[in-house]
Amino acid sequence: MQQFDTVILGGGPGGLAVAYGLHAQGQRVAVVEKDLWGGTCPNRGCDPKKILMAAVEAQARSATLQSHGLNGVPQLDWPALMAKKRAYTSMIPGGTESGLKSAEIAHFHAAARFNADGSVQAGKDQLKATNVVIATGQAPRLPHIAGQEWLRTSNDFLDLDHLPDDVTFMGAGYVGVELATIANAAGRQVHLVHHSDRPLRAFDADLVQDLMSRLKAAGIDVQLMTDIVKVEPDGDEYRVTTKSGASWTTGMVFASAGRLPVIADLGLDQVNVATTTHGITVNDHLQTTNPHIFAIGDVVDRPQPKLTPVAGYEGRYVVTALTATDAVDPIHYPAIPSVVYGKSQLAQIGVTPEQAQRDSQTYRVNDLDLTHWFSYQRIEDPKARIKVVIERASGRIVGAAVLSMEAEQVINYLAFVIQQKLDSVAINQSILAYPTLASDLTYFN
Ligand SMILES: Cc1cc2nc3c(=O)[nH]c(=O)nc-3n(C[C@H](O)[C@H](O)[C@H](O)COP(=O)(O)OP(=O)(O)OC[C@H]3O[C@@H](n4cnc5c(N)ncnc54)[C@H](O)[C@@H]3O)c2cc1C
Ligand SMILES: NC(=O)c1ccc[n+]([C@@H]2O[C@H](COP(=O)([O-])OP(=O)(O)OC[C@H]3O[C@@H](n4cnc5c(N)ncnc54)[C@H](O)[C@@H]3O)[C@@H](O)[C@H]2O)c1
Numbered sequence: 001m002q003q004f005d006t007v008i009l010g011g012g013p014g015g016l017a018v019a020y021g022l023h024a025q026g027q028r029v030a031v032v033e034k035d036l037w038g039g040t041c042p043n044r045g046c047d048p049k050k051i052l053m054a055a056v057e058a059q060a061r062s063a064t065l066q067s068h069g070l071n072g073v074p075q076l077d078w079p080a081l082m083a084k085k086r087a088y089t090s091m092i093p094g095g096t097e098s099g100l101k102s103a104e105i106a107h108f109h110a111a112a113r114f115n116a117d118g119s120v121q122a123g124k125d126q127l128k129a130t131n132v133v134i135a136t137g138q139a140p141r142l143p144h145i146a147g148q149e150w151l152r153t154s155n156d157f158l159d160l161d162h163l164p165d166d167v168t169f170m171g172a173g174y175v176g177v178e179l180a181t182i183a184n185a186a187g188r189q190v191h192l193v194h195h196s197d198r199p200l201r202a203f204d205a206d207l208v209q210d211l212m213s214r215l216k217a218a219g220i221d222v223q224l225m226t227d228i229v230k231v232e233p234d235g236d237e238y239r240v241t242t243k244s245g246a247s248w249t250t251g252m253v254f255a256s257a258g259r260l261p262v263i264a265d266l267g268l269d270q271v272n273v274a275t276t277t278h279g280i281t282v283n284d285h286l287q288t289t290n291p292h293i294f295a296i297g298d299v300v301d302r303p304q305p306k307l308t309p310v311a312g313y314e315g316r317y318v319v320t321a322l323t324a325t326d327a328v329d330p331i332h333y334p335a336i337p338s339v340v341y342g343k344s345q346l347a348q349i350g351v352t353p354e355q356a357q358r359d360s361q362t363y364r365v366n367d368l369d370l371t372h373w374f375s376y377q378r379i380e381d382p383k384a385r386i387k388v389v390i391e392r393a394s395g396r397i398v399g400a401a402v403l404s405m406e407a408e409q410v411i412n413y414l415a416f417v418i419q420q421k422l423d424s425v426a427i428n429q430s431i432l433a434y435p436t437l438a439s440d441l442t443y444f445n
Contacts, residue, residue, distance in 0.1 A: 002106075004030045006322060007120050007129040009112045009266070011096065012039020013308045014297030015135035017315025023105050025323045030129070032122045034111035037096035040137055040298070041308045043089055048158045049178060051085045053341050056185040060343035060405065064380040076186040078163045085158070114267035118292070131292050133318055134273075134280060136266065138259035138298040138306060143170065147231035150238055151255040154179060163188060164251020168240055170228050172199035174340055176256030177215070181342035184220050191221045191250060193228055193242075195257075202305070202338070203346055204353050204401035210383055211403055214344045217382075228253075259306070261299045276301045284330035286318055294318050305338050335399070335418045337411040344383060347411035350399030350418050353387040363398070364390050366445065370404060375437050381405045388444045396423045397445050409437050417441065 006022050008015045011033030019031040036043040055076050063073045100107045110123035120127040140153035154175045167183050169176040172194035180192040192215065200208045216222050227243040231253050241247040261279035268274075274281040274289040279301035286294050296318055297311030304310050310333075317331045335350035356363035370376050370384035381404050389399035400414050417427065424445050432438045 001119065001126045001128050002030070004028045004106065004127060004129040006030075006131045006133060007032065007112075007127045008133045008135060009120065010039065010135035010137060010262075010297075010299075011037045011100075011107070012135060012137050012297065012311065013041050014137070014311030014315045015039070015133070016096070017312045018133050018135065018296065018318055019100070019105050020103065021316055021319030022322060023103060025319065027323070028106075030106040030108065030122075030127055031100065032108045032110060032112040032120065032127070034109070037093040037100075037107075037109075042092045042096075044155045044158050046308055047092075048085045048089050049182075050341065051088055052081055052158070052182050053178070055081055056182055056343060057405075059185055061379065064382060064405075068380055078186055079161070081186075082160065089159075111265065113265060114271045114273075116270045118271055131294065131322055133315075134266065134288070134293065134295040134299060135297045135311070135315070136262040136299045138279075139262050140255060141258045141260045142255050143228075143257050145229055145231065147238075150231045150233065150253060152252050153255055156252075157183075157254055164237075165189060166237075166250045167191070168193060168228075168238075168248075168250040168253045169256045170253060171195075171255065171257030172222070172224075173256060173258060174200070176254075177211070178341055179254065179256065180215065180220055181218075184215075184218050185343070189221070190219075191223065191240075191248070193223045193226050193240075195225070195227050197224050199224065200340060200346065203340070203348055204387060206353075207346055207385060207387070207401050207403045210385060211340070211342075211344055211346050214383060218343065259298070261301075263299065285321055285328065286314055286331060287321075294321070304333055305336055307336070307338060310336060335415060337415050339408045339411060341408065344381075344403055344405060345407035346401075346403050347407035348399075348401045349411050349414055350397075351389045352399060353389060353401055356389040356399065362392060364392055366390065368444070370440075373440060374435050375406070375440055376404060378435075379405060386410070386444065390445045394421075394423065395445060396421060400444075406437055410440075413438055413441055414444075 005027040006029045008018050008031040011031050019029050022029045108122040113121045142148050142151050157179050166189040168191040169180050172192050180190045184190045229243050230241040232239050234249050237249045239249050272290045279299050280295040282295050282300050296314035298306040321328045337349040340346040353365045356365050366388040368386050376384040384404035386402045391398045402410050427442050
């Protein structure tokens with residue numbers, strides 16, 4: 001039995017934020033990881049996806065500038081791109097582990113599980129701690145259809161030696177839209193199949209429709225209101241069949257129909273930790289139904305989007321909660337930006353235009369077509385639009401939804417504007433380099 005102040009289950013962005021934070025405060029901590037040190041984001045999520053996306057973005061920039069004195073659109077070389085991705089990801093687990101080693105943070109490579117006495121079993125090691133933090137994340141959900149065993153996931157896509165000529169994505173959420181965009185840019189025939197009429201449900205419906213039009217214009221076969229019911233081998237390929245009886249052959253089918261919390265094998269019932277189908281139940285101090293066990297990041301059942309910066313923020317909150325001498329306030333989140341990356345990026349933050357329309361006494365919405373604004377005309381962005389939500393009483397921006405090739409930058413500027421409660425007078429106090437995206441900020445409200 002080894003004794004610690006805090007044991008952390010999961011060595012992803014959430015768990016590592018807790019481990020380093022508590023270690024810096026002088027706690028004896030141990031972190032347990034069953035698979036790849038670093039977790040989903042740097043190994044098989046955000047970072048590898050964004051490495052592939054760099055080539056997609058460069059290709060898109062070249063394509064739109066064909067009428068702008070540029071000749072020729074570069075082609076994606078999948079093996080070379082994958083080699084670049086692997087050069088990055090292959091270093092992550094070792095680099096993360098050696099970081100823990102040099103910080104002298106105890107770490108165990110094993111699937112952790114609670115024992116009935118509340119200790120944590122990590123392989124042959126039994127770890128006893130005053131508190132435990134669960135940060136075990138989510139894993140891809142495989143829909144229950146005939147031929148489920150033939151479905152691949154984002155983990156497979158992001159490490160494919162060979163990308164088939166024709167691929168199908170089942171589910172048009174973040175993962176489906178982003179990976180479909182990459183496969184399409186690599187010159188593959190792509191089917192993006194969604195079961196309802198509302199892909200990317202958390203985002204503004206008008207802007208999602210604009211994005212779907214962009215995906216279709218790029219040649220992606222977007223099928224809404226379509227249920228895939230069967231996948232079966234057909235020679236070297238797979239045959240996909242829908243509920244309406246339509247069918248086609250495709251090289252690979254990827255389940256991009258959401259992710260599920262990793263909770264099944266943790267022995268949570270032994271330690272009185274309640275869960276729902278969405279994850280671990282926590283209060284507004286991120287404490288589970290067992291007061292000595294906390295949970296953070298993708299594994300928790302909370303309404304905040306499941307994103308790396310959110311996992312890190314929750315990790316830092318738990319560090320404060322476990323080291324403060326006085327009682328800490330409930331967790332309060334700043335406005336959280338989310339971005340669906342691609343040739344056209346879709347981003348959102350704060351009060352949504354839909355919420356604003358429901359409460360039009362409090363908010364107004366500026367729906368601006370930015371396509372002909374200099375910043376977007378310069379790069380020949382085919383469609384740039386922003387809906388800015390403004391609080392009537394203060395005149396301040398409190399939310400926005402953006403579609404453009406530059407949305408990831410615009411949304412981060414707006415994150416500062418919203419967080420710092422800047423009104424247009426305050427923004428005008430700064431001299432911002434012109435002509436840039438930042439210098440557009442004063443015209444949004
Ligand atoms: C394809 C894809 C793209 C994404 N892109 C973005 C993006 O662009 N931006 C963004 O912000 N977010 C993105 N995300 C989401 C982001 O990866 C997650 O929000 C983030 O990784 C959550 O961190 P976490 O620490 O909660 O969980 P994870 O990173 O999933 O880490 C949990 C860790 O716990 C380990 N574990 C599980 N069970 C046990 C056990 N019993 N014992 C020990 N260890 C265990 C797992 O192996 C894993 O390493 C993406 C996700 C995917 C899948
Ligand atoms: N850019 C980013 O920040 C980024 C990128 C990828 C993933 N993520 C994170 O990972 C999480 C998971 O992403 P995701 O795309 O897997 O999930 P998601 O929940 O965003 O989307 C899955 C979609 O699939 C649909 N669906 C469910 N069952 C289906 C079926 N049988 N057939 C067709 N469609 C079906 C759902 O209605 C949903 O719209 C996201 O919520 C996000 O937090 C973030």
